[in-house]
Amino acid sequence: MVVHIPRNWRIRQQRYRLVGERCERCGNALFPPRDTCPHCAESAQTSYMLSGRGQVYSYSVMYDGPQGYEAYLPYTVALIKLEEGPMVTAQLTDVHPDEVHIGMPVEMVTRKLTEEGPEGQIVYGYKFRPRLRAN
Amino acid sequence: MRDVAIIGIGQTPVGEHWDRSLRHLAHDAVRAALHDAGVERPDALYVGNMLSGELVGQEHLGALIADFVGLRGVEAVKIEAACGSGAAALRMGYIAVAGGIHDVVVVAGVEKMTDSPSEVITSALAMAADQEYEAGQGISFVALNAMLMRRYMHEFRVPHDAFAGFAVNAHHNAVGNPNAMFPRPITVEAYQQAAMIADPINLLDSSPVCDGAAAVVLAPADSEVARRARQAHGIARIIGSAIATDSVAIHDRRDPLFLEAAFLSCQKAYAQAQVTPADIDLFELHDAFSIMAALSLEAAGFARRGEGVRLAMNGDITLEGRIPISTMGGLKARGHPVGATGVYQIVEIVQQLTGRAGPNQLPSARLGMAQNIGGSGATVITHILEAAD
Numbered sequence: 001m002v003v004h005i006p007r008n009w010r011i012r013q014q015r016y017r018l019v020g021e022r023c024e025r026c027g028n029a030l031f032p033p034r035d036t037c038p039h040c041a042e043s044a045q046t047s048y049m050l051s052g053r054g055q056v057y058s059y060s061v062m063y064d065g066p067q068g069y070e071a072y073l074p075y076t077v078a079l080i081k082l083e084e085g086p087m088v089t090a091q092l093t094d095v096h097p098d099e100v101h102i103g104m105p106v107e108m109v110t111r112k113l114t115e116e117g118p119e120g121q122i123v124y125g126y127k128f129r130p131r132l133r134a135n
Numbered sequence: 136m137r138d139v140a141i142i143g144i145g146q147t148p149v150g151e152h153w154d155r156s157l158r159h160l161a162h163d164a165v166r167a168a169l170h171d172a173g174v175e176r177p178d179a180l181y182v183g184n185m186l187s188g189e190l191v192g193q194e195h196l197g198a199l200i201a202d203f204v205g206l207r208g209v210e211a212v213k214i215e216a217a218c219g220s221g222a223a224a225l226r227m228g229y230i231a232v233a234g235g236i237h238d239v240v241v242v243a244g245v246e247k248m249t250d251s252p253s254e255v256i257t258s259a260l261a262m263a264a265d266q267e268y269e270a271g272q273g274i275s276f277v278a279l280n281a282m283l284m285r286r287y288m289h290e291f292r293v294p295h296d297a298f299a300g301f302a303v304n305a306h307h308n309a310v311g312n313p314n315a316m317f318p319r320p321i322t323v324e325a326y327q328q329a330a331m332i333a334d335p336i337n338l339l340d341s342s343p344v345c346d347g348a349a350a351v352v353l354a355p356a357d358s359e360v361a362r363r364a365r366q367a368h369g370i371a372r373i374i375g376s377a378i379a380t381d382s383v384a385i386h387d388r389r390d391p392l393f394l395e396a397a398f399l400s401c402q403k404a405y406a407q408a409q410v411t412p413a414d415i416d417l418f419e420l421h422d423a424f425s426i427m428a429a430l431s432l433e434a435a436g437f438a439r440r441g442e443g444v445r446l447a448m449n450g451d452i453t454l455e456g457r458i459p460i461s462t463m464g465g466l467k468a469r470g471h472p473v474g475a476t477g478v479y480q481i482v483e484i485v486q487q488l489t490g491r492a493g494p495n496q497l498p499s500a501r502l503g504m505a506q507n508i509g510g511s512g513a514t515v516i517t518h519i520l521e522a523a524d
């Protein structure tokens with residue numbers, strides 16, 4: 001099993017706080033951060049934290065999973081259109097698959113993603129749950 | 136730039152080859168293609184492969200396969216572009232021959248998947264996606280396609296049943312292909328009842344895990360070796376060849392339901408070949424999932440947005456239809472040994488254009504188009520072939 005401690009450390013600001021970037025030229029919010037704006041190719045390195053609020057653009061219930069995720073099957077994954085514009089790919093949590101629908105308002109929470117073996121690290125990251133209140 | 140022809144083809148059956156290793160599969164396809172072309176020693180070997188490192192523990196395929204097929208010494212290198220690796224290798228071979236760098240090149244695609252357990256294969260295939268922001272969330276490659284399918288059904292008000300025609304057509308055509316993995320017809324009822332993998336993608340929306348290898352030999356169309364091959368069994372000219380790219384992650388796309396890289400690579404290939412979609416007689420598209428077939432038909436200009444699925448419902452995609460697709464079974468039923476698929480598509484178009492497609496032979500096919508997709512649409516390679524008589 002490959003252990004990704006440095007990688008998980010590098011993207012901690014993204015996984016725990018949804019820190020992206022903002023392009024100073026065209027004003028677009030970027031997530032994940034990528035340092036060069038995909039909309040106008042300008043350098044974009046101004047940190048910008050997204051609100052974590054968005055809507056389900058699409059979703060799927062997985063019955064087959066990759067290594068390290070077998071124990072959690074079946075689980076629901078989604079494309080989330082964030083309020084600020086970017087889309088993210090994430091698992092949904094705290095919701096029954098039958099209740100999920102396109103357009104459902106959701107918010108980001110921090111949850112366990114996986115464990116890298118019995119002696120490896122426990123990986124935390126963002127998941128999205130149905131929005132609790134209109135905040 | 137020189138006119139390039141495909142002068143020889145070779146392939147192994149697609150399936151679970153427990154008795155043949157990756158290098159043996161590549162050997163069988165390359166030797167068959169060289170024999171078909173009447174060539175003993177090409178100038179170079181380009182190998183399309185995606186997962187040999189991850190699933191077989193073997194990289195460095197260029198040298199390994201060159202040596203194993205009796206070509207020790209030639210220029211040889213592996214080309215990787217996820218599930219588009221096969222056609223990407225063809226593109227490199229085309230550039231080498233068209234540009235006058237080499238006179239005879241063999242291009243092989245090979246993949247050995249079935250030695251590994253399913254969760255290992257699932258993780259390996261997810262390497263075609265963005266590792267940090269897609270796969271790292273526990274998402275499989277199938278689930279990424281499933282989210283596209285669900286959104287398509289939602290935006291264009293299409294029921295799941297509407298996609299059945301893609302699987303039914305692919306399986307029907309595989310019956311006439313001795314190299315297909317599933318040479319058995321299926322019914323719409325079987326499609327409706329198939330087990331879910333990642334809702335709404337079920338088992339019959341999805342191409343299988345399998346092994347296989349295919350190869351083609353390229354040479355200048357006006358060369359002596361091409362002239363001999365033309366007399367022996369016919370050849371096909373490559374009149375359009377293009378690669379285009381998009382974001383690897385679906386969430387970074389401008390519109391996830393529009394395959395921009397497919398559109399761009401088609402436009403480049405059409406312009407080079409000086410043809411339009413109406414001129415194309417058959418289209419070997421990348422039906423790894425039935426949603427991909429619909430999106431590919433739309434991006435290539437055979438249907439308007441949201442109407443690609445109608446071509447399957449109307450029978451336009453059958454051997455007798457307006458634009459036959461998956462004429463030898465496609466990824467769905469011939470099988471999808473990922474890095475080999477792009478070369479299988481080319482082999483099958485050459486079969487159709489040279490009258491060697493057996494019971495699936497199209498009566499008057501002159502122009503064939505192949506489209507191989509890496510990932511969920513990030514690399515798209517389009518080739519247009521013309522029969523040379």
Ligand SMILES: [Zn+2]
Pocket residue numbers: 023024025026027028037038039040041042044
């Ligand atoms: Zn910008």
